[in-house]
Amino acid sequence: MSRPYVGRFAPSPSGPLHAGSLVAALASFLDARAHRGRWLLRIEDIDEPRTVAGAEGVILGQLEALGLRWDGEPVRQAARHPLYERAFARLRASGRVYGCACVRRELPPGPYPGTCRPPAGTGNRPIRSWRFRVEPGVETFTDRWLGPQAQDVAAEVGDFIIRRADGLWAYQLAVVVDDGDQGVTDVVRGADLLDSTARQRQLARALDLPPPRVLHVPLVLDDAGRKLSKQNHAPALDVSRPLDCLRAAWKALGFAELAAATPQAFWPEATARWARRFRI
Numbered sequence: 001m002s003r004p005y006v007g008r009f010a011p012s013p014s015g016p017l018h019a020g021s022l023v024a025a026l027a028s029f030l031d032a033r034a035h036r037g038r039w040l041l042r043i044e045d046i047d048e049p050r051t052v053a054g055a056e057g058v059i060l061g062q063l064e065a066l067g068l069r070w071d072g073e074p075v076r077q078a079a080r081h082p083l084y085e086r087a088f089a090r091l092r093a094s095g096r097v098y099g100c101a102c103v104r105r106e107l108p109p110g111p112y113p114g115t116c117r118p119p120a121g122t123g124n125r126p127i128r129s130w131r132f133r134v135e136p137g138v139e140t141f142t143d144r145w146l147g148p149q150a151q152d153v154a155a156e157v158g159d160f161i162i163r164r165a166d167g168l169w170a171y172q173l174a175v176v177v178d179d180g181d182q183g184v185t186d187v188v189r190g191a192d193l194l195d196s197t198a199r200q201r202q203l204a205r206a207l208d209l210p211p212p213r214v215l216h217v218p219l220v221l222d223d224a225g226r227k228l229s230k231q232n233h234a235p236a237l238d239v240s241r242p243l244d245c246l247r248a249a250w251k252a253l254g255f256a257e258l259a260a261a262t263p264q265a266f267w268p269e270a271t272a273r274w275a276r277r278f279r280i
Contacts, residue, residue: 003210005037007186009063009070010044010175013055016236017062019248020190020220026249026270027217028188029068033267034275040182041070046077046174049166058236065239066246067263075182077174084169087177087207088162091132096206097162099127112158130163132172132203139198144215144278146191151198160199176200180209191216220252246270 009028011021032039041063045051056076063070091097101122102115116122117133134153143149151157162173175196179187194216204211239245242263250258250266255273260266274280 003183003185005032005035005185006040006183007032007035007037007188008040008042008179008182008184009068010042010178010189011059012044012047012050013059014047014050014052015055016058018235018237019245019252022066022237022245022249023217023220023252024188024190025063025068026246027215027253030271030274031186031188031215031278033271034278034280035186037185038071040072040184041074042178042182043074043076043078044171044174046169046171048078048168062237062239066242067267075178077178080174080178080181081169083177083181084174087173088130088169091162091206092130094206096133097130098133098159100129100131100159100161101125101127103128111154111156112160114159117159128165129161131159132162132199132206133159134199134202139201141197141201141211141214143194143197144213146194146216149194149197151195153198153202157199162203172196172199172203176203176207176209179212180204180207184212186215187212188215188217191219217253 007028009025011017011025017025029039043056043059045056060074088097098116098118099122100116107113107115112131114120116131134157136154138150138152140148140150160170160172162170164170178184194214197214201211237245243260243266246263246266247257250270255270255277258266258269258273260269
């Protein structure tokens with residue numbers, strides 16, 4: 001790697017961590033420690049309506065109880081609006097964003113059809129949101145877990161929203177700006193976000209930011225085969241038995257059981273195994 005390793009874990013404070021979010025946190029933490037790099041904590045509270053009072057404190061407490069210690073002070077997206085404003089202004093000045101008057105219920109399923117894309121424009125309708133004008137062609141990258149990936153963003157997604165109709169910044173813009181500002185070199189997260197990678201790479205290029213390497217880990221599913229999530233009412237992680245939590249997350253990542261008898265013994269053994277798995 002040409003830059004010192006910087007990883008990050010970015011939970012949303014919409015509720016406590018659950019078993020699925022611990023799997024992503026554990027993988028991200030181990031990858032950073034195996035690379036002898038930094039592991040940052042970013043609270044993704046940009047979606048204000050979904051933020052639950054007190055959830056951030058619970059998340060921090062859960063991480064500390066499990067021994068997942070972050071480097072530096074946590075960063076909160078709610079305090080970073082000026083960064084997003086500057087990035088948006090830069091994209092607008094370069095012609096990479098345009099106003100959109102479309103309402104979701106008016107749109108057909110599938111990729112955005114470009115209804116408001118210049119030169120068509122919005123006509124006399126008021127602008128509701130702002131979309132990023134994607135590049136044609138196939139976006140290719142290598143995922144460190146899943147291997148070579150390719151997506152034609154224009155054909156599969158279309159121009160996507162970076163500022164919502166309610167005025168809030170969209171996840172895609174915020175995460176790219178944050179990763180660039182914090183010098184993140186490696187993103188380790190759940191496989192449900194794999195589909196966002198190509199979009200984020202296009203945004204990064206448009207902002208002259210180096211796209212980070214990515215590693216997407218398997219999802220934890222409930223008994224109905226759904227991804228464990230706060231929206232699906234996944235139970236909060238019980239950290240009163242930290243070693244049990246760590247072992248379950250380790251197993252969900254596909255590794256054989258460790259002999260560690262304490263949480264303190266778990267970390268060096270797991271880090272060494274992770275480094276061997278990814279030839280670090």
